[in-house]
Amino acid sequence: MIYTDTRNKSVRTDFRTAVINGMNEQTGGLYIPLSYPKLDSSFINKIPEPSFRDIAFEMAKPYVEGEIPDDDLQAIIIDCYPFNAQVVPIDQVTYILELFHGPTCAFKDFGARFMARTMSYFNRNETTPLHILVATSGDTGSAVGSAFHNVPGLDVTILYPKGKISKLQEKQLSTFTGNVRALCVEGTFDDCQRLVKTAFTDEELRRKFRLSSANSINISRLLPQSFYYMYSSLVVKNRAQTDSKIDSPDIICVVPSGNFGNLTSGLIAREMGAPIKGFVAATNANRTFPDWIATGEYKARPSVQTYSNAMDVGSPSNYERITSMYSLEQVRELFASYWLDDEGTIQAIRDCNTRTGYIIDPHGAIGWKAWDDMRKSAMSNLLNGFKNPIDQPGLTPNIPSWAQNVADKKAVGIILETAHPAKFGEVVQTAIGRESSIPHRLEKVLSLPDLSIPMTNDYSSFKEWLINNL
Numbered sequence: 437m438i439y440t441d442t443r444n445k446s447v448r449t450d451f452r453t454a455v456i457n458g459m460n461e462q463t464g465g466l467y468i469p470l471s472y473p474k475l476d477s478s479f480i481n482k483i484p485e486p487s488f489r490d491i492a493f494e495m496a497k498p499y500v501e502g503e504i505p506d507d508d509l510q511a512i513i514i515d516c517y518p519f520n521a522q523v524v525p526i527d528q529v530t531y532i533l534e535l536f537h538g539p540t541c542a543f544k545d546f547g548a549r550f551m552a553r554t555m556s557y558f559n560r561n562e563t564t565p566l567h568i569l570v571a572t573s574g575d576t577g578s579a580v581g582s583a584f585h586n587v588p589g590l591d592v593t594i595l596y597p598k599g600k601i602s603k604l605q606e607k608q609l610s611t612f613t614g615n616v617r618a619l620c621v622e623g624t625f626d627d628c629q630r631l632v633k634t635a636f637t638d639e640e641l642r643r644k645f646r647l648s649s650a651n652s653i654n655i656s657r658l659l660p661q662s663f664y665y666m667y668s669s670l671v672v673k674n675r676a677q678t679d680s681k682i683d684s685p686d687i688i689c690v691v692p693s694g695n696f697g698n699l700t701s702g703l704i705a706r707e708m709g710a711p712i713k714g715f716v717a718a719t720n721a722n723r724t725f726p727d728w729i730a731t732g733e734y735k736a737r738p739s740v741q742t743y744s745n746a747m748d749v750g751s752p753s754n755y756e757r758i759t760s761m762y763s764l765e766q767v768r769e770l771f772a773s774y775w776l777d778d779e780g781t782i783q784a785i786r787d788c789n790t791r792t793g794y795i796i797d798p799h800g801a802i803g804w805k806a807w808d809d810m811r812k813s814a815m816s817n818l819l820n821g822f823k824n825p826i827d828q829p830g831l832t833p834n835i836p837s838w839a840q841n842v843a844d845k846k847a848v849g850i851i852l853e854t855a856h857p858a859k860f861g862e863v864v865q866t867a868i869g870r871e872s873s874i875p876h877r878l879e880k881v882l883s884l885p886d887l888s889i890p891m892t893n894d895y896s897s898f899k900e901w902l903i904n905n906l
């Protein structure tokens with residue numbers, strides 16, 4: 437596969453360069469593949485659907501062709517995914533796609549593990565370590581730390597905003613040892629991201645160290661996230677008629693979004709032939725993306741803190757990839773967008789639990805509320821001319837091509853559940869009066885010592901620390 441860049445379409449490079457460099461420091465742009473090859477329809481139409489790992493292999497293959505031989509790719513996929521994505525029906529037309537069965541209980545395990553293994557593969561003949569810098573608003577850091585821990589030749593520094601992530605997330609981040617460490621930054625996620633971005637464009641640092649990124653700007657995290665969209669849409673396509681009694685329902689993926697990496701992966705899966713009719717970009721009060729869809733004006737802004745803190749992003753990096761794939765008009769046809777405040781999030785967790793028995797986390801809850809509103813009345817209201825004011829929680833005023841089918845109850849929803857609810861015990865407790873039970877792999881980290889390193893949000897001290905400690 438040939439890769440290009442979001443800011444200069446004449447750039448040509450390979451997968452290895454895109455993975456190792458993370459972003460194109462010459463242009464400041466993000467790497468994207470030149471094309472999204474369609475999977476064979478005989479593969480997509482298999483009944484029953486192919487296994488998650490078979491789908492992962494077939495989808496990854498064109499993007500690494502000529503750089504990773506099939507046998508090595510197969511080994512990477514098997515090593516990445518000893519766990520699976522699970523499709524759980526919670527009512528006749530609603531599926532939860534559980535993406536928390538990996539080691540850190542967040543969907544980011546899917547991308548981070550593939551990234552670690554492909555980086556390590558490309559680094560196997562190098563003599564100096566590759567230094568990974570990663571800014572996290574929550575789950576990125578632990579997924580990356582866990583995926584890279586003890587991988588030879590790779591070294592990881594994680595930056596997270598002090599006091600702005602859950603206690604359990606902080607515990608997961610601050611207890612790594614060996615080749616992985618966490619800096620606890622006095623500031624916001626955007627500060628962390630700025631420090632990392634500035635380091636990547638710093639000539640002096642680049643001369644000293646081989647630097648790479650690991651947040652969702654790295655293409656090797658984005659591509660593998662497309663696997664579970666393909667997998668779940670094929671599972672749902674094969675069972676939805678029986679579950680819902682609807683003839684060939686439209687499949688709508690509802691994606692709780694922050695930096696929009698996950699949603700971009702969904703777009704890739706759809707380009708490759710996943711039977712997904714449309715997407716819902718669900719956000720919290722960080723409404724940069726829904727505001728853009730509603731007004732046509734993209735205004736990045738400082739992030740605000742919410743209960744769904746892994747989505748507290750005011751300036752989503754992957755906006756750049758989405759707009760390099762589609763025009764605003766195309767986005768308005770393909771997407772609905774919905775935002776929800778904290779009070780609504782609590783109510784959504786409670787409502788989902790009362791009506792279905794399912795305990796959903798604060799991120800997934802925004803997706804649940806978006807889907808539930810849309811299928812009940814919000815889409816038909818929109819089609820009848822009611823436009824929700826953008827400063828009020830709810831749907832953006834654009835009318836997606838599939839809106840009528842949702843209003844006519846000819847659609848089913850797949851809600852991406854991006855984290856295990858036990859990671860947000862306090863919020864869940866507030867909503868339903870009890871916490872969800874905690875998986876053993878999460879419980880274990882609670883007794884480990886805190887090894888995080890305090891850091892201010894100013895670039896010169898960060899740089900000095902890197903020079904003295906890497």
Ligand SMILES: *Cc1c(COP(=O)(O)O)cnc(C)c1O
Pocket residue numbers: 542543544574575576652692693694695696697698699746747799854855
């Ligand atoms: C990272 C994260 C998100 C947001 O994903 P993006 O790819 O940044 O849009 C949503 N939910 C959880 C739990 C996350 O960790």
